[in-house]
Amino acid sequence: MPAALTGSVWQVEADDFPSDGSTEEQAxxxxxxxxxxxxxxxxxxxxxxLSGDEIRIGADESRWLDAADPDKRELYISVGCAVENCCVAAEHFGFEPQVEYHDLESADFVATVTLRESEPANPRPPELFDAITTRAxxxxxxxxxxxxxEARERLARVVREDSVTLHLVDDSETNGAISELQAEADRLQMDDPEYRAELGHWIGNGALGSSWLAARIGQAVVTHLDIGDREAKQNSKLIRSAPVVGVLTTETDDPVTRVKTGQAFEQIALLASSEGIAVHPMSQTLERPNLRTRLAEALRxxxxxxxLFRxxxxxxxxxxxxRWPLETFLADRGDRD
Ligand SMILES: Cc1cc2nc3c(=O)[nH]c(=O)nc-3n(C[C@H](O)[C@H](O)[C@H](O)COP(=O)(O)O)c2cc1C
Structure with a gap:
């Protein structure tokens, strides 16, 4: 039986940490x-x-969004977000997590987090831990x-990855250019039947969190109607309403770089959440290679x-x-949906 999506995973209690358990149980x-x-x-x-004090983390390509994300950029950024939550939680429970990255030519997993029982030399802000269960x-x-x-200044400094640059856009001219790129991207994506069908699938299976009925209506709308114009207007308005648009850029463009980007994004998302700042990734511009190039030009x-996120x-x-229950994601099990 495939496991069902559940909200109960959010009820995790730090007091339930198995202090007397093995390192593998703690991991x-x-x-x-x-x-x-x-x-x-x-x-x-x-x-x-899981193996002893090591957690190997990889991408499950059965969940890869091949229409929206043909170059697997979002796939590895998402994996990086999970790597970062793992590191934040590890520090909270007294470990110094060490992350080693792997070249996928020779490894199945893109990162290994090793748990060392010591004080981190360069600890993450402690408030990131509580934000894991409140962020949305x-x-x-x-x-x-x-x-x-002060909050903007802290966000500007929170990224730990040297290879990832955070741009905080708050001038109206660049914001306007980004909102126009967003509108163009929405029209192109919503005009693509494969993109719409894929989005419809994820709305329909409930992963995006709507009630059953709303999910069914949402899926039908996305799958069958041309809603590009509506999406374009709504999304460019969302960007114009944002006092800051964040963009993470990197010199290189490979899976490991994207995992590090995901870690950097999650550091920002968690700190923002602890500061009462809302966060909203918007990926459509990055999903179209020529618009991605024009975004770089707009950012100079x-x-x-x-x-990219508001x-x-x-x-x-x-x-x-x-979320699906944790067991769904453990390497040796085959009951994924
Ligand atoms: C790499 C990546 C790309 C995303 N792109 C979008 C996007 O284009 N539009 C959007 O509304 N949300 C986007 N999101 C947010 C996800 O939809 C959201 O994380 C997911 O539904 C889980 O909900 P939660 O963040 O509230 O836990 C993105 C998230 C990630 C990590």
């Missing part, structure tokens, strides 16, 4: 935090293999209030844009999206 507990990571279409495309993606129009300067960078304030509460 498995950390994965309860890893699976709360964000992922493209909530596809949760990660797989974990917001799709609301933002209030267009500027970010609190020669690096490769990897991930940052801002809203009073609208967001419900958590569901």
């Amino acid at each position: 498995k507990f950390l994965l309860r935090y890893a699976i709360l990571a964000p992922s493209s279409h909530n596809s949760q495309p990660w797989v974990f293999d 993606t917001s799709h609301s129009v933002f209030d267009n209030e500027p970010l609190v300067p 960078t020669t690096e490769n844009p990897q991930h 940052l801002g304030y809203t009073d609208n509460e967001v419900d958590h999206t569901p």
Whole structure:
């Protein structure tokens, strides 16, 4: 039987950490935090293999969004978000997590997190841990209030990966250029039947969190009607309402770089959440190679844009999206949906 999506995974309690258990049992507990990571279409495309003090983390290509994400950029960014949650939780429970990255030519897993029982030399901000269970993606129009300067400054400094550059766009000219690229991308994507069918599938299976009826209606709309214009108008309005648009760029453009981008994004998303700042990734511009190039031009960078997201304030509460249970993602099991 394939496991059902559930919201109960969000009830993880730090007090249940198996302090007297083996390192492998403790590592498995950390994965309860890893699976709360964000992922493209909530596809949760990660797989974990536990062995002693090592957690190997890879991409499960059965959940790869091959229409939206042909170059697997979002696949590995999503995996990177799970790697980062794992590291944040490991530090909280007294480990120094060491991440080793692997070349996929010769390895099945893209990263190995090794748990060392020691004080981290360069610890992550402690508030990131509580934010793992409170973070959620917001799709609301933002209030267009500027970010609190101290919070903006902390966000600008939170990224640990030297190879990932964070651009915080808050000038109206570049924001306008990004919102136009977004509109163009939405029209192109929604005009592509394979893109719409794939999105419809993920809405329909409930991963994006709607009620059954709403999910069915949403799926029908996305699969059968041309909603490109509506999406374009709505999404460019969302970008214009954001006081800051964040873009992560990198010099190189390979799976390991994308995993590091995912880690950097999750550091930002968790810190933002702890500061009351809403976060909303918007990927369509990056999904079209020529628009991705034009985004780099708008940012005046020669690096490769990897991930784009809005940052801002809203009073609208967001419900958590569901997850498959942890067992679904453990390497030797074959009961994935
Ligand atoms: C790589 C990546 C790309 C994403 N792209 C989009 C996007 O284009 N539009 C959107 O609304 N959300 C996007 N998201 C957010 C996911 O839809 C969201 O993380 C997922 O549904 C799980 O919900 P949660 O973040 O509230 O836990 C993206 C997330 C990631 C990690």
